[in-house]
Amino acid sequence: MTTDEGLRVTLLGTGTPIPRPDRFGPSTLIEAGGQKILIDAGRGATMRLYQLGVPMGRVNALLLTHFHSDHTNGIPDFWLTGWLSSFYARRTAPLHVIGPRGAKELISNLEKAYAADIKIRLVDEKLPPEGIATRVEEFDHDGLIYDQGGLKVFAFEVDHGEVIKPCFGYRIEYGGRIAVFSGDTRYNRNVIKYGAGADLLVHEVATARPELMKEAYIQRIVAHHTTPREAGLVFAEARPKLAVYTHVVQLASDTISPPSVEELIAETRKTYDGPLEVGEDLMQFEIGEDVKVRRYDVQHAAMMP
Numbered sequence: 001m002t003t004d005e006g007l008r009v010t011l012l013g014t015g016t017p018i019p020r021p022d023r024f025g026p027s028t029l030i031e032a033g034g035q036k037i038l039i040d041a042g043r044g045a046t047m048r049l050y051q052l053g054v055p056m057g058r059v060n061a062l063l064l065t066h067f068h069s070d071h072t073n074g075i076p077d078f079w080l081t082g083w084l085s086s087f088y089a090r091r092t093a094p095l096h097v098i099g100p101r102g103a104k105e106l107i108s109n110l111e112k113a114y115a116a117d118i119k120i121r122l123v124d125e126k127l128p129p130e131g132i133a134t135r136v137e138e139f140d141h142d143g144l145i146y147d148q149g150g151l152k153v154f155a156f157e158v159d160h161g162e163v164i165k166p167c168f169g170y171r172i173e174y175g176g177r178i179a180v181f182s183g184d185t186r187y188n189r190n191v192i193k194y195g196a197g198a199d200l201l202v203h204e205v206a207t208a209r210p211e212l213m214k215e216a217y218i219q220r221i222v223a224h225h226t227t228p229r230e231a232g233l234v235f236a237e238a239r240p241k242l243a244v245y246t247h248v249v250q251l252a253s254d255t256i257s258p259p260s261v262e263e264l265i266a267e268t269r270k271t272y273d274g275p276l277e278v279g280e281d282l283m284q285f286e287i288g289e290d291v292k293v294r295r296y297d298v299q300h301a302a303m304m305p
């Protein structure tokens, strides 16, 4: 199957604010109908695109879920480095950003912050001015926010806590295939509503050992996210062909170790018995008749068959 026929999802970063070298900041690449779109650009998104051999200039749009820095701190790197003339970059058209209300302010402030670099490169490297321009669209309620080449994206509101607003998830549709992303959220019925009948349902999750749950700051973090048991309830109701975890919050302290991936799965199994993968950076899903999972081989710098 080629990308033009199917829907392909690649987890670029499956991490959180923790600067782990094996789990980069939240970012996901969607490819279908000749379109390439990014959902969020956390730390290291450019490095994962480079590993995949996807030039930054080939990305048609950047979608934002919310404004927590772990989801946005890769934007300046993606935007500015993507403008360079080298093979891994070469953006020659304005960067198209789509996000909740607040996206325009974020991008216009980045333009101010990096004005000196832009001025220098325009004169010194003769880079095309259109390639560093931006086109930002904002939305403030559930609905269709992208429709190109048969690829449709719907935004839906999720619940990341009282003051962390706005915050959205995304439902991607292409050729009858459906991939749904929870964004950062607590247990939320809207994810079940938009996730119903999905081929792929990608959900965030947060875990901590019971000893650590006694700490107030840990309780505060967990209250903004979904526990494995709660995510299992979402999966059990939405019944996707494949459920996947990303944004894997494994809380720890200097004396208490983080719950393992095996423990995360065991907790989920208390409420959900269907197909499940714990996402890893560069894990890729080819969505056709069924959902094929591929992993990246770091040693050979290529996707495993």
Ligand SMILES: [Zn+2]
Pocket: 066, 068, 160, 184
């Ligand atoms: Zn967040």
Ligand SMILES: [Zn+2]
Pocket: 016, 026, 068, 070, 071, 184, 247
């Ligand atoms: Zn987050």
